[in-house]
Amino acid sequence: MQIFEAIRQDHERQRLLLKVLCETSGASEAREDYYKSLKKELGQHAIAEERYFYSPLMESDNTIEDSRHGIAEHHQIDKLIAKLDETSMSSPVWLKTLKALQEKVEHHLAEEEREFFQKAGKVFSESEKEKLANEYKAEMEPIRE
Numbered sequence: 001m002q003i004f005e006a007i008r009q010d011h012e013r014q015r016l017l018l019k020v021l022c023e024t025s026g027a028s029e030a031r032e033d034y035y036k037s038l039k040k041e042l043g044q045h046a047i048a049e050e051r052y053f054y055s056p057l058m059e060s061d062n063t064i065e066d067s068r069h070g071i072a073e074h075h076q077i078d079k080l081i082a083k084l085d086e087t088s089m090s091s092p093v094w095l096k097t098l099k100a101l102q103e104k105v106e107h108h109l110a111e112e113e114r115e116f117f118q119k120a121g122k123v124f125s126e127s128e129k130e131k132l133a134n135e136y137k138a139e140m141e142p143i144r145e
């Protein structure tokens with residue numbers, strides 16, 4: 001497996017979790033559980049992706065700007081999560097903020113998949129693409145249990 005496929009699989013998890021979470025209501029157990037899962041997914045993915053995708057891409061002049069941009073978006077996602085953490089789940093503001101998070105994440109994933117993957121495909125060698133996938137997956141392993 002190449003790094004792109006490994007990342008794409010986790011992006012699908014994020015999309016699904018966000019979709020399901022948007023359908024929950026109030027301070028319900030379902031909302032608590034799915035939100036906890038989403039935070040784990042997004043948090044661990046950002047770490048693994050920064051280490052095994054963006055960091056090696058920083059070494060090439062062709063992809064350093066994209067790396068900066070992608071990492072900056074991870075920070076924007078963190079800020080929305082911090083806002084959700086400090087908002088009561090029973091408040092309508094919570095769902096409004098979640099929708100903003102969903103929009104931000106969807107945009108970010110699409111940009112990675114449509115633009116960054118293509119450029120990275122030309123920067124990484126075939127063996128690097130596989131090595132990075134293995135390292136990425138190992139970094140995600142703790143939340144897969």
Ligand SMILES: [Fe+2]
Pocket residue numbers: 046049070074108112
């Ligand atoms: Fe990302």
Ligand SMILES: [Fe+2]
Pocket residue numbers: 007011045049109112
């Ligand atoms: Fe990603």
